Amino acid sequence: MNRREFIGRVATAAPALGLARQAAPTAPRAIIIGAGLAGLAAAGQLREAGWEVTILEARARPGGRVFTLRAPFSDGLYAEAGAARIQDSHEYTLQYVKQLNLALDPFWPTEGHSIACVAGRRIRGPQGAPLDLAQVPLDFTSEERTMGLGGGLVKFLFSHMAAIGDPTAPDWPTGDVSRFEVPIAEFCRTNGASPAFVKMVALGHDLSGMSTLQFLRDTALGAKTRQWFKIRGGNDRLPAALAATLSDHIRYGAAVVRIEQDDRSVRVTSITAGTHTTISGDFVIGTAPTPLMAAIDVSPALPEATRRALAEVGTLPMARVHLQTNRRFWLDRDDTGWAATDDPMDVWDYTRDQPGRRGILGAYLSGQVAKDVTAMTTAARERFVLDRMERAHPGTKAHFEASASHSWIDDPWARGASAEFHAGQISRHLRALRTPVGRLYFAGEHTSPWTGWMNGALESGHRVAAALIARAR
Ligand SMILES: Cc1cc2nc3c(=O)[nH]c(=O)nc-3n(C[C@H](O)[C@H](O)[C@H](O)COP(=O)(O)OP(=O)(O)OC[C@H]3O[C@@H](n4cnc5c(N)ncnc54)[C@H](O)[C@@H]3O)c2cc1C
Known part of the structure; x- marks a missing residue:
């Protein structure tokens, strides 16, 4: 079943979002860490398949980074x-919006003017039009001035997009992507951009830590966006509405500190107001951002590759x-x-x-x-x-x-806005971030091709729910 068929099937099951089925006594039990969109989506899918779910959420509200x-x-x-x-x-976000x-x-x-402040100059131009480099007091090459901002971005960055392969393929990246595993500024310079032009890439944002591969993946996935x-x-209406359909299955104020598993079950310990509570299940899904997943004590210890991925991805x-x-x-x-x-x-x-x-x-x-x-x-x-x-x-x-x-930097349950794969980290760590360890499965935007988007969180919840449903069959 491809992604579109999967979404279609979810759409036809829409009423189930509001009418969670009673789980049969022998229903498999999943414990989900986090009531962000990934956790909520996974829970909804599993409930629809007749599973028992418990979501443990450290905050007192659903939605995580949708706030x-x-x-x-x-x-x-x-x-x-x-x-x-x-x-x-x-597609995932819009499907939920509809349901x-x-x-x-x-x-x-679409109308009016926007402002760019560059090198001490305030430049006003039509909303949505690329900034006119003729007005920018920086030392662009004559080729850059002729191409303009849009043309330069295509030449130095976007024209390389096809070479990264299909980011939605389950085992991506497959080919040799090493030349994209460098900071964006370095990649642009290597392809001939002047230091002045490099300053204009992603004006308004500091993406200096991000691997070019992550930037190009995001651009490729958004290429059809109109x-x-x-x-x-x-936007919090989306997680609020989704959480309302799962309300009886969510425990707020429950910060997970420990996961234990053996070949038959899992036990998850959380702390609420200083009191430790341990619950058991068949599987656990971790959807917390990487620094918070890394902080949870897991027994037996996670494989080295998983531990390093959770600890190192920025x-x-x-x-x-x-x-x-x-x-x-x-x-x-x-x-x-x-x-x-x-x-x-x-x-x-x-x-x-x-x-x-x-x-x-x-x-x-x-x-x-x-x-x-x-x-x-x-x-x-x-x-x-x-x-x-x-x-x-x-x-x-x-x-x-x-x-x-x-x-989001000092938000205790986020520790950053979303995953930022530094140079080399997609190649080194993405697979480990997505690979289950025994009965522990990983979801969350950082595990999805749509990293940094609600769509990614929702897609990851669906991916993991589908994998669990298939495993329990
Ligand atoms: C500044 C900013 C701008 C963004 N802009 C956009 C945008 O324009 N469009 C877009 O689509 N997306 C955007 N995003 C991204 C989007 O918000 C996220 O990709 C998505 O919400 C992530 O969902 P998630 O379920 O993966 O993680 P989260 O929303 O972080 O959910 C994880 C949950 O786990 C909980 N948790 C963490 N640790 C524990 C623990 N130990 N025990 C129990 N619970 C725990 C957290 O409280 C949280 O509720 C933006 C995000 C930020 C921060």
């Missing part, structure tokens, strides 16, 4: 701390700081609120399609600047981002009312 901030915003406004955008090629009767709005604006969406009312350092303003003043001058700066900072208007006159400009911070912001007090984060936002969108300070921030 919509509503406080302290006024007038019912909200903004995303985590997952924000859905691509029209993200759970959620409404979508377009994510990107439209982007967000969930009306906040996570993207990211933080979001959102600023509420008393008006969407940027709209007065036909700006969208979107901006990308070389500090670096990426800025989105979260309140497009939300009612009222107040607005929220959100700063997306990555790399060292995200680490710096994480170390600041709330008030200092606010001042830091206000200063930068004022340069991108003059008037922010005059209209500012309140801020909210979330750093």
